Amino acid sequence: MAENDCENPEEHCDLHACQLQPTALSAEVQKIFEDPRYVCTNCSRKTHNPENLCRPKPL
Secondary structure, eight states: OOTTOOSOGGGSOSOOGGGSOSSSOOHHHHHTTSSOOEEETTTOOEESSGGGOSSEEEO
């Protein structure tokens, strides 16, 4: 398991920020990062919805 791999991806939606590659993001994928309200304590990515993170914490 890589450092930022989600520990339990089966419990999350398809657009899980820890698993997304930062290059070649589609417009649909970019939307989850708009107006971030949560940060992942695993990979430090920020998203609008907590379900897109494996360890969300409110900003």
